[in-house]
Amino acid sequence: MKAAVISDVHSNLEALNVVIKDIKKRRIKKILCLGDLVGYGADPNKCVELCLQESDKTVAGNHDWAALGRTDPGTFNPVAAEAIEWTKKQLRSDNMKRLKALQLTESVGDVFLVHASPQTPEIWHYLFRLEDFKKHFKFFQQQVCFIGHSHIPGAAFQDANGYTDFIRDNPFPLIDGRRYIVNAGSVGQPRDLDPRACYTIYDGNAKSIEFIRLDYNVPRAQQKVLDAGLPEALAERLLVGR
Numbered sequence: 001m002k003a004a005v006i007s008d009v010h011s012n013l014e015a016l017n018v019v020i021k022d023i024k025k026r027r028i029k030k031i032l033c034l035g036d037l038v039g040y041g042a043d044p045n046k047c048v049e050l051c052l053q054e055s056d057k058t059v060a061g062n063h064d065w066a067a068l069g070r071t072d073p074g075t076f077n078p079v080a081a082e083a084i085e086w087t088k089k090q091l092r093s094d095n096m097k098r099l100k101a102l103q104l105t106e107s108v109g110d111v112f113l114v115h116a117s118p119q120t121p122e123i124w125h126y127l128f129r130l131e132d133f134k135k136h137f138k139f140f141q142q143q144v145c146f147i148g149h150s151h152i153p154g155a156a157f158q159d160a161n162g163y164t165d166f167i168r169d170n171p172f173p174l175i176d177g178r179r180y181i182v183n184a185g186s187v188g189q190p191r192d193l194d195p196r197a198c199y200t201i202y203d204g205n206a207k208s209i210e211f212i213r214l215d216y217n218v219p220r221a222q223q224k225v226l227d228a229g230l231p232e233a234l235a236e237r238l239l240v241g242r
């Protein structure tokens with residue numbers, strides 16, 4: 001299987017369009033989506049429609065659940081919570097229904113999909129440090145688990161002896177006997193100080209993973225956020241990627 005893995009679109013249609021165009025240009029037929037289709041950005045309806053129309057499998061993220069009232073936005077920072085309240089008012093009922101149908105985890109071939117963490121998908125734990133990654137390998141069976149949530153692309157592997165380390169190469173090979181947790185990065189709100197849209201290519205045949213970065217029209221996405229009356233900070237952060 002070869003697939004593009006997208007995550008954390010966050011209602012950023014400008015970034016999503018550029019990513020989907022790039023995936024099609026590379027003739028990659030399968031798209032897997034790790035959730036957080038909405039929240040923060042100005043195009044929730046169009047992003048839900050486009051994501052679900054283009055992707056073969058999509059799991060739910062914490063912002064999707066918050067928009068459905070399943071996760072308390074009281075756990076969000078004030079700016080994120082304000083964006084969720086705005087998003088709730090914008091989302092049409094057909095798109096609410098589409099979000100409601102999403103599962104927290106999915107298995108596709110030798111790949112496991114979850115928005116936040118394999119151990120407790122509905123608690124939305126962040127995986128940042130190596131010790132965080134290390135704990136989660138026993139909670140999925142496949143060779144590769146894709147996650148999103150932190151908006152920081154990266155990967156860690158674990159070998160048969162339990163030795164775990166981060167991978168710093170891009171692209172990098174999938175080695176037999178090793179298992180991987182890969183953060184696919186964020187399409188619509190990168191937080192690794194690189195404002196370009198991010199997605200990941202999984203090639204199960206060539207046994208490789210590659211992170212892709214793409215320029216998109218940031219000023220246009222920013223203007224839409226401001227025109228929608230969303231917090232200014234949400235427009236500003238798109239330019240710096242944090």
Ligand code: ZN
Pocket residue numbers: 008010036061063149150151
């Ligand atoms: Zn997110």
